[in-house]
Amino acid sequence: MSTLVYVPRDSGALAVGADDVAAAIAREAAKRKLDVTIIRNGTRGMSWLEPLVEVATPHGRVAYGPVTVADVVSLFDFGFLKGDWHRLGQGHTEQIPFFKTQTRLTFARCGITDPLSIADYEAHGGLAGLHKAIAMPPAEIVATVTESGLRGRGGAGFPTGIKWKTTAEAKAPQKYIVCNADEGDSGTFADRMIMEGDPFVLIEGMAIAGIATGSTKGYVYLRSEYPDAIAVMSEAVKLARDFGMLGPKVFGSDYAFDMEIRSGAGAYVCGEETSLLNSLEGKRGVVRAKPPLPAHQGFLARPTVVNNVISLASVPIILDKGAAFYRDFGMGRSRGTIPLQIAGNVKHGGLYETAFGLTLGEIVDGIGGGTFTGRPVKAVQVGGPLGAYFPRALFDTPFDYEAFAKADGLIGHAGIVVFDDSADMLKQARFAMEFCAIESCGKCTPCRIGAVRGVEVADKILHGEEPAKQIALLTDLCNTMKFGSLCALGGFTPYPVMSALTHFPEDFQPRTFAVAAE
Amino acid sequence: MAVELSAREIGDRVGAIVDACASLEGPLLPILHGVQAEFGFVPQTALRLIADRLNLSRAEVHGVMTFYHDFREEPAGRxxxxxxxxxxxxxxxxxxxxxxxxxxxxxxxxxxxxxxxxxxxxxxxxxxxxxxxxxxxxxxxxxxxxxxxxxxxxxxxxx
Structure with missing residues (x-):
């Protein structure tokens, strides 16, 4: 009987040599005349252990990692195909504390199945949500999603069910479901992981959204920086079409739904929904003024649901298990689970899906295990390049939309980037402005010009030119950008800047002083 | 490597890419990606051809192409x-x-x-x-x- 060996195909694993490891295992097995089948699964999300090789044993899957090509011969020698001891052995995958303590709903199959096997998908609970949706009146699907408390996981946290209801009630000959897969925030990779590791769950979520709102066409706007995800999603859409999951009659029902994968072209601002829609239409990715809302006039001025990947990928389990099941996880008005992405200078980085409500300290020190370098944590940026920097003093903030807003931050797409004490917060503040200047779409003045001025002001602070005056100017500039910008790019750039200034004022002191004092 | 492409050759190859994208809603980005994949950059002469075919002005196509970081006006290194x-x-x-x-x-x-x-x-x-x-x-x-x-x-x- 063939032994199943899993070597992830997730780009996080490919980036650290998973293809070479898979090839080496195949070579060594052939040399030893052993019957081994290698499955290229998604990732379990424990990035520090990648490439994480798993072997199916009668007692469950056993993990080894991080495996390099040089380790392969010794893995065979020590009997890893039977799950025997090896210095890289991590024991049963599902017993690894980082994995065991999670609540995996959206990522239930990611890392377990072959991403491009519909049979595997169905065997692990896939398609149950879509079958239930087909049998329900569309209004009831919308009501279920609303009752589940699911909020947009892209960052804004808008209730998904309300968006769907608006589009469902709009009258038009053609409506659309657009999946925002332009995951540009540094520190985030949940969208990429689900698309590379369990693409059918996104397709299923989009089909359900289509049925619920009367939309027959879907688009996934996927950033060009993710070529591996584009390849997997494109293949998955073809397979889904052949399987009858997409097409003029979804699983033989009266509902039609089909979809296309579209590649972005390197503009961060296209993660903003209206600029994404312009880009999808073949225009410059310039932000639109709202109203009209995309739900009324979106793609090609027709009613359009624009949802983040994780929002849509969370829909199948809500339909399958019911609104109450999902809503019972979480705290306050933040219901369900959130895939935390723990990244940067951290010992145990990766994806950790859990109910809302853990504190930032529990996440960074507990789950993440502190910094990779072993130095003290200085700051944690939550929510991407537009998110605030949190000092240790705010580590008791619970992970919840409202609690983060109260602490002058945002959870955004739930990316958490850890910095050790070598971080220079003035440099980080300057970078936030520089990034905004590079990526501004140019439509509104506070963002287009404010960001350029912000870089100049930061440079003056660095060079000690009238620092007190410059800090007052920077604060004023941030205020203008926050309240005067059309979208979150200009409007939220003040978060990293002002949080750096508020929590780390010592880094904004003139550098010449520090040198002179030594 | 510096093989000069004739305007006609560019025209034929760009035309084929536009044809392949003709049925898409919002075809301009897929076309520009296709052209860049074909030539390694987006030749200036392609902009006029695309504009004519999509009933846009050349300025509009230029505006779109230059908005995005991905599209190059000149070939990159190997x-x-x-x-x-x-x-x-x-x-x-x-x-x-x-x-x-x-x-x-x-x-x-x-x-x-x-x-x-x-x-x-x-x-x-x-x-x-x-x-x-x-x-x-x-x-x-x-x-x-x-x-x-x-x-x-x-x-x-x-x-």
Whole structure:
């Protein structure tokens, strides 16, 4: 009987040599005349252990990692195909504390199945949500999603069910479901992981959204920086079409739904929904003024649901298990689970899906295990390049939309980037402005010009030119950008800047002083 | 490598790409991606042809093409090395890796080495934030960069 060996195909694993490891295992097995089948699964999300090789044993899957090509011969020698001891052995995958303590709903199959096997998908609970949706009146699907408390996981946290209801009630000959897969925030990779590791769950979520709102066409706007995800999603859409999951009659029902994968072209601002829609239409990715809302006039001025990947990928389990099941996880008005992405200078980085409500300290020190370098944590940026920097003093903030807003931050797409004490917060503040200047779409003045001025002001602070005056100017500039910008790019750039200034004022002191004092 | 393409040849190949995208809603980005995949950049003459076919002005097509970081007006080097400049990579020493790469290649961002081997590009996030610092070499991802690993990457592409 063939032994199943899993070597992830997730780009996080490919980036650290998973293809070479898979090839080496195949070579060594052939040399030893052993019957081994290698499955290229998604990732379990424990990035520090990648490439994480798993072997199916009668007692469950056993993990080894991080495996390099040089380790392969010794893995065979020590009997890893039977799950025997090896210095890289991590024991049963599902017993690894980082994995065991999670609540995996959206990522239930990611890392377990072959991403491009519909049979595997169905065997692990896939398609149950879509079958239930087909049998329900569309209004009831919308009501279920609303009752589940699911909020947009892209960052804004808008209730998904309300968006769907608006589009469902709009009258038009053609409506659309657009999946925002332009995951540009540094520190985030949940969208990429689900698309590379369990693409059918996104397709299923989009089909359900289509049925619920009367939309027959879907688009996934996927950033060009993710070529591996584009390849997997494109293949998955073809397979889904052949399987009858997409097409003029979804699983033989009266509902039609089909979809296309579209590649972005390197503009961060296209993660903003209206600029994404312009880009999808073949225009410059310039932000639109709202109203009209995309739900009324979106793609090609027709009613359009624009949802983040994780929002849509969370829909199948809500339909399958019911609104109450999902809503019972979480705290306050933040219901369900959130895939935390723990990244940067951290010992145990990766994806950790859990109910809302853990504190930032529990996440960074507990789950993440502190910094990779072993130095003290200085700051944690939550929510991407537009998110605030949190000092240790705010580590008791619970992970919840409202609690983060109260602490002058945002959870955004739930990316958490850890910095050790070598971080220079003035440099980080300057970078936030520089990034905004590079990526501004140019439509509104506070963002287009404010960001350029912000870089100049930061440079003056660095060079000690009238620092007190410059800090007052920077604060004023941030205020203008926050309240005067059309979208979150200009409007939220003040978060990293002002949080750096508020929590780390010592880094904004003139550098010449520090040198002179030594 | 510097083979001059005739206007006619460009016309035929661009025409075929536009035809293939004709049935799409919002076809301009897929067309520009197709043209860049075909030629390695978007030739100026292509803009006029695309504009005519889509019933747009040349200025509109130019405006779209120049809005996006991906589209090039000139060919890149034989290899493209993209280094992530975003925060997660910064926290793991990405800036130092970038300085090292620039010094070794003798180019700044967007520059191409004099022998035409490598173009160095910044990229803002490859989604490899938990195995930072990260890079992409000709569409292939590389993570956990350190001095040795970036040197090895540069060694592969610089010749």
């Amino acid at each position: 290899h493209v090395l993209k280094l992530c400049r975003a925060e997660a990579c910064q926290s793991m020493g990405g800036d130092e890796i970038a300085e090292r790469a620039k010094a070794q290649l003798g180019v700044d961002w967007h520059g191409t080495t004099p022998n035409g081997a490598v173009t160095l590009e910044p990229v803002f996030c490859l989604g490899l934030c938990s195995c930072a610092p990260a890079a992409m070499v000709d569409g292939r991802v590389v993570g956990r960069l350190n001095d040795d690993r970036i040197d090895a990457v540069i060694e592969q592409v610089r010749a």
